[in-house]
Amino acid sequence: MLDGKRILLIIGGGVAAYKSLDLARRLMERGAAVRGVLTPAGQQFITPMSVASLTGDECYTDLFSLKDEAEMGHIRLSREADLVVIAPATADLMAKMAHGLANDLASTILLATDKQVLIAPAMNAEMWAHKATQRNIETLKRDGILMVGPGDGMLACGEVGPGRLAEVPDMVAAIEGYFAGGNRPLMGKHIVVTAGPTHEPIDPVRYIANRSSGKQGFAIAGALAALGGEVTLVSGPVSQTTPPGVARVDVETALEMDAAVKAALPADAAVCVAAVADWRIKAGSNGEKLKKSKDGIPALNLCENPDILKGLSAMKEGRPALVVGFAAETEQVIEHATAKRKRKGCDMIVANDVSHTTGIMGGDSNQVHVITETGVESWPTMSKDDVATALAKTIADALTK
Numbered sequence: 001m002l003d004g005k006r007i008l009l010i011i012g013g014g015v016a017a018y019k020s021l022d023l024a025r026r027l028m029e030r031g032a033a034v035r036g037v038l039t040p041a042g043q044q045f046i047t048p049m050s051v052a053s054l055t056g057d058e059c060y061t062d063l064f065s066l067k068d069e070a071e072m073g074h075i076r077l078s079r080e081a082d083l084v085v086i087a088p089a090t091a092d093l094m095a096k097m098a099h100g101l102a103n104d105l106a107s108t109i110l111l112a113t114d115k116q117v118l119i120a121p122a123m124n125a126e127m128w129a130h131k132a133t134q135r136n137i138e139t140l141k142r143d144g145i146l147m148v149g150p151g152d153g154m155l156a157c158g159e160v161g162p163g164r165l166a167e168v169p170d171m172v173a174a175i176e177g178y179f180a181g182g183n184r185p186l187m188g189k190h191i192v193v194t195a196g197p198t199h200e201p202i203d204p205v206r207y208i209a210n211r212s213s214g215k216q217g218f219a220i221a222g223a224l225a226a227l228g229g230e231v232t233l234v235s236g237p238v239s240q241t242t243p244p245g246v247a248r249v250d251v252e253t254a255l256e257m258d259a260a261v262k263a264a265l266p267a268d269a270a271v272c273v274a275a276v277a278d279w280r281i282k283a284g285s286n287g288e289k290l291k292k293s294k295d296g297i298p299a300l301n302l303c304e305n306p307d308i309l310k311g312l313s314a315m316k317e318g319r320p321a322l323v324v325g326f327a328a329e330t331e332q333v334i335e336h337a338t339a340k341r342k343r344k345g346c347d348m349i350v351a352n353d354v355s356h357t358t359g360i361m362g363g364d365s366n367q368v369h370v371i372t373e374t375g376v377e378s379w380p381t382m383s384k385d386d387v388a389t390a391l392a393k394t395i396a397d398a399l400t401k
């Protein structure tokens with residue numbers, strides 16, 4: 001994927017600088033040549049020796065090094081790359097870049113380069129939220145600089161919030177995405193995907209569930225992110241790994257899934273792949289474990305869960321431009337799914353036959369029919385990953401036409 005690509009990796013000063021060493025390795029594993037630049041602050045966290053040893057190239061640190069200037073020169077350094085990556089990008093480096101300062105090697109390279117720059121910011125949450133930083137980010141985005149992260153969570157300083165350096169696989173995905181070039185039609189589009197089953201508690205230890213593995217939904221989230229989409233994946237309990245570049249929200253019940261989807265809006269598209277339980281146990285149990293008793297078997301008192309897909313489709317204001325549902329049927333697949341699309345009010349429904357003999361539920365392959373207002377397209381049997389890729393393309397076409 002990155003064969004022969006030359007990446008200039010500028011490492012700023014932050015605790016997360018050590019992750020850049022791993023980033024360099026992962027990029028090289030994919031065939032890239034990585035050349036490191038370490039700022040003076042970066043050298044407080046990792047050494048030029050570790051960067052040079054890992055990259056197999058010189059690590060550049062000093063604007064006024066006679067040796068470096070004679071051999072390479074900062075202008076050449078800035079041009080002999082296909083992409084300039086800053087990870088971690090500190091608030092200071094971003095401010096310098098936004099204002100065109102050039103008083104050390106990194107900032108001079110950034111002013112002199114004629115190549116695309118991708119930044120992975122990392123800093124304290126308050127520094128990230130500061131108006132000055134936010135202003136600089138706006139300027140950098142307007143200048144066409146690409147950004148990955150920051151993530152949300154526990155920061156090295158002990159505070160919690162946005163400011164974590166993006167995870168290495170996410171940085172790799174962003175870099176690969178850049179080189180994938182024009183193949184990023186979903187850039188700037190936000191897409192919410194639901195996946196997996198829901199668990200509806202019966203009592204503190206038992207629940208109602210279904211056999212959905214989340215495989216297809218996760219593959220779709222990954223395929224949409226690979227096309228440049230900003231994807232929020234709301235997932236029920238599954239044992240799938242989060243695809244690179246996807247923001248995941250974990251939920252258990254249908255009510256939680258409904259709330260998480262609403263919280264993730266606005267979105268340009270919603271893809272409801274989750275096998276949401278139709279019913280939950282009516283509130284009112286005393287929260288204790290049900291006991292066997294002489295009075296016989298307890299009756300499960302059910303009530304209906306919200307229909308997330310139907311709710312999204314019926315939104316009067318702020319409805320996603322494209323709402324996609326799934327229909328798991330066991331007979332008369334196309335007829336039932338066509339009726340379901342109308343009933344739910346969604347724009348597209350992806351139907352499949354989940355009867356026992358097909359092995360689709362929990363399996364690796366799928367055979368789907370894509371149903372819209374204008375007709376039915378039946379796709380051949382493919383792996384769930386290929387269905388995801390094809391569906392992501394169909395969604396991109398529908399959103400960008």
Ligand code: C5P
Pocket residue numbers: 194254272273274275276277278305306307308309310324325326327328
């Ligand atoms: O009605 P049925 O469950 O067959 O519909 C399946 C489609 O509706 C799927 O896209 C599923 O994600 C969505 N759905 C939902 N909320 C529910 C039930 C189904 O979003 N409560």
